[in-house]
Amino acid sequence: MKVVIVGGGSTYTPELIDGFARLRATLPVEELWLVDPDPVRLELVSGISRRMFARAGHTGRIMTSSSVAEGVTDADVVLLxxxxxxxxARHGDETFPHEVHCIGQETxxxxxxxxxxxxxxxxxEIAEIIRQRAKPNAWIIDFTNPVGIVTxxxxxxxxxxxxxxxVAIGFQRKFAALMDVGHQDISLDHVGLNHLTWETGVNLRQDGATRDILPELLKNRLDELAADVRMPAGLLELQGAVPSYYLRYFYSHDVVLGEQLVKPSRAAEVTKIENSLLAKYADTSLDTKPAELAERGGAFYSEAAIDLMASLTSNRGDVQVVNVRNDGTLPFLPDDHVIEVPAAITSEKLIVQPVKALPTxxxxxxxxxxxxxxxxxxxxIHGGRDRVLKAMLAHPLVGQYEKAEKLxxxxxxxxRNHLEWAK
Known part of the structure; x- marks a missing residue:
């Protein structure tokens, strides 16, 4: 099997490499290609990646390229x-909205x-190259934010x-730890749009039966759950659900904005972490992922990615939370909209699982x-200031014409340098 990571020079890639090494029985990768336009990052990241594979006894080859076309040729799975x-650019995303008292966030x-x-x-553009050069049945897995729009x-x-x-796999692990059970014994009623989701049910499989333990968690562990998502306990009680952390930008907008105005941007923090990680990766004796990688974000991403790749390529049919076409699942959205819900993963298609009716x-x-x-x-896709202005005005975190124009x-x-139509 050939797997390609486009953006493979990311300092986060060794987290994926660790997952490939630990879970090689789940996903037997023969060739892993890292594709990135930055030669320095690519050399450093591929170096530690090869050492990690060697330490784990993984026999797969790790290859590198600055060419998407070369990297994705005959690929089975391409991860973006x-x-x-x-x-x-992220620093800009996290700061320019502050000029009109809106939160700054990268997704x-x-x-x-x-x-x-x-x-x-x-x-x-990359996807067209994949269509031309990868295997005809190759899958593209998008981890690039904003995931819903890009997908x-x-x-x-x-x-x-x-x-x-x-987000979903993080909640699964959290609830499993609270109940002191294996994560495989927990499944979620996870629903919404990417970075706009709720857990409306937490299903525990035990002694041959499955029951929803969310009501008892909200009763017995409410303060802990609220602290984890940094939102008021009363909100979780009101909704009878656990909102994802990203809903804090909507439900506690002014609190978050106040925090942002007195703290460095997350981009500034991540830049420091990345510089430290790259220095570590340059150490040719290092053959395990550094502890600092945990500060980079993306907890459990490697497990989620490898489980998804394994199911897409071996037709396992297990249920995972993914971003997929709506096709009537949420009746108030168009069929072609992308939602984030549990789906059975097969090699041919994604089968969305039934979703409970949502509160208004x-x-x-x-x-x-x-x-x-x-x-x-x-x-x-089409560009144009008016299209940008209409979308900006439509966002619930903006909603005022003067703000939308300024933003x-x-x-x-x-x-401007990143938008061909605006140059």
Whole structure:
């Protein structure tokens, strides 16, 4: 099997390598290609990756290339983990919205929109190369944010693609630890859009039966659950669900903004972590992932990615949380919208599992953000200031014309070098 990581020079790649090494019985990789335009990062990351494989006794070959076409030729699976503009652009995404008292975040709000505008055209170019050069039945796994918008862009162009996020697997591990059971004994009723999801059920398999333990968790561990997502306990009680951390940007917007205005951006923090990691990777005696990698984010991503690859290539049919076409699952959204829900993973298709009817307040927010996402993708594909302004105005974290105009012009000025139509 040939697996390709586009964006393989990321400092996070050794986390994936660790997963490939530990879980090689689950996913027998013969060739792993790291593709990246940065030769320095590629050399450092591939070096530690090869040493990690050697330490684990993994017989797979790790290859590198700066050419997407070379890397993806005859690939079975291509994983996309891109950051167009690097941490510098991310810093802009996390700070320019502050000018009009909006939160700055790299996957949602005005900052997430900027990332979508930079990213979608590049991803679609890469996907066309994959279509031409990879195996005819190759899968594209998108871990590039904003995952929902990028995955819909891929599906809209007919690519064999699925989006992946680590929020659900993080919750699964959290609930398993709370119950002192194996993570395989926990499944989730996870629903919403990428980075706009709730856990509406936590299903424990025990003694041959399955029961929803969320009500007892909300009763007995409420304060702990609320602290974990950094939102008021009363909100979890009101909704009878556990919102993902990313809903904090909506439900506690002013609190988050106040925190952001007095702290360095996450991009600044990550830049320091990355510099430290790259220095570690340069040490030719290092053959395990450094402890600092845990500070980089993306917990359990390697397990989620490898489970998904294994099921896509071996037709396991197990249920995993992915970003997939709606196709009537949430009746208030168009069929072609991309939602984040549990689906059975086979080699031919993704079979979405039944979803419980959502309370009105959840459906309303999902519908509002979905409307923005559709406008955002239209702007990313076709360009134009008016399209950007319409999408900005539609986002529930903006919603005012004067703010939307200011944010649009600031976004375009900061990202002009990344947007062909705006140069």
């Amino acid at each position: 983990q891109l950051r167009i503009g690097g941490q510098e 949602t709000g005005p900052g997430g929109f900027a990332k979508a505008l930079r990213t979608v055209p590049v991803v679609l 819909r862009a891929l599906l809209q162009e007919g690519h064999r693609a699925v989006g992946l996020c680590n 307040e959840m459906a309303a927010l999902i519908g509002h953000v979905a409307g923005y996402e559709r406008l955002a993708l239209d702007a990313a 649009t012009d600031t976004l375009l000025a900061a990202n």
